[in-house]
Amino acid sequence: MSFRIRAATDADLQHLYEMAKLTGGGFTNLPPDRHALRAKLDRSHAAFARVEGLVEDELFVLVLENVATGEVRGTCQIFTRVGDRHPFYSYRIGTLTQHSRELARTFRAEMLTLTTDLEGSSEVGGLFLHPGERAGGLGLLLARSRYLFIATHRARFADRILAELRGVIDEAGGSPFWDGLAGRFFGMNFQDADQFNAINGHQFIADLMPKHPVYTAMLTDTARAAIGLPHPSGRAAMRMLEHEGFRYEGYLDIFDGGPTMTARTDHVRSIAEARTDPVVTVAPGGTEALVATGTLAEFRCTFGTVAAADGGIALSLDAAAALGVAAGDRVCHVGRW
Structure with missing residues (x-):
């Protein structure tokens, strides 16, 4: 059975919607909302239609198609430059070291700082493979086809590239990280905040999120334990990213605390x-x-x-x-x- 990656078309909207309903939450780039998916397709059509080579804020949506049947069984996305339409927020984990001469002790405290360090980067995301096709390396085809697209259209992409991995989600569909930090300021559960972000963007984070660093010692044990951990279903994706040359450098998703992986675009193995x-x-x-x-x-x-x-x-x-x-x-x- 043969599969290929191609550009998404209007006829793929229903397929995308059906796949979005299977994600299980925490999948911002593929929301189960027809209007949001329609808007993504419109952005993608505009990006595919533009022939100039300068880097702009664009989105390319690709799909995995069964050549024999025409069925769409997966999808992935490429963002050319994040942070233009909405601020691109991340937490960065760092350490503050303090010394007390009187106590003869040194204290090291982990802190989370809200940052827009990664603005201007390209992003690979939105990868979803239908559960019925998770064999034969089709996830690899989806993931690495994006790098061949970038190699073919290198002038359309930034010099740094990132990938956000979904963080830990509990059995009820909630996020321990969200509940222990941001949820205390927003009065929203994780599912509602995640859906709002998928449809409306990050601006509400800028409006309401505290700007001061947060000491991780003040978080709940479950929230601290989730920092920088991928969802169990994303561990293979993390290994694949590492094989391509991506690294985790302390950046976290502000919603679920999942790791954000980064690389220099020209150093990504499949591109190089x-x-x-x-x-x-x-x-x-x-x-x-x-x-x-x-x-x-x-x-x-x-x-x-x-x-x-x-x-x-x-x-x-x-x-x-x-x-x-x-x-x-x-x-x-x-x-x-």
Whole structure:
């Protein structure tokens, strides 16, 4: 069974909505709200339609399609520059060291500081794979196709890139981190705040969140324990990000305390190792790879095999069919690891 990544279209709205209802909360970039999803598609259409290469605040929405049936079974998003429309807030965890000569003791206190340090970065997010397809590496295809899109359109993206991982969510759908910190100031439970943020943006955080640093010792044990931890379902995604060169440098999501991973865009492994070559022939054999072709709304990405050939590469038949390419066309490819 063959799958490919392509640009989302208006016809995908219902698919996106049905997948959004399966996320289980804490998934800001894929809210179960038709109007919010419609707005995302409108932004994405505008981004795909713009051909200029300067970095602007844009959103690209991609979907995973079953080539044989046309079913949409997953989605992912790329934000070109966060923080233009709404402030992009994070907590950064730091340490304050103080010494008492009289007590002959040194005290080190962890503190959370509200920051907009990451504004201007690009972001990969909104990745969701239908539970019925969580085999065969399709999550990897969704995740890494974004890097081939960035490599193909490098001028449209910033020099730093981030990924926010969903934090710890309890069995009732609440967030221990939210309940122990922000929830005390907002008079909203986590689900309501998360939904409001997904639809309306972060401005209410700027209006109501205390600006002074918060000592973690003042939080509940459950809130402290959630700091910087990904949701159990996101641990594999965290390892994948680390394999690409992303690192956790103390930045947290302000809602659920999940880790924010960052990297230099040109140092992301899939971007750094991506190569563009002409297809010389369509033939079996070679090494497994992610292969992409086309630009903007014509972008497509799939799994296939690639082998060196005189003047270019040999591409497997299934990949050529999924991408709609033939001998003479150029593809961007990177090893499947």
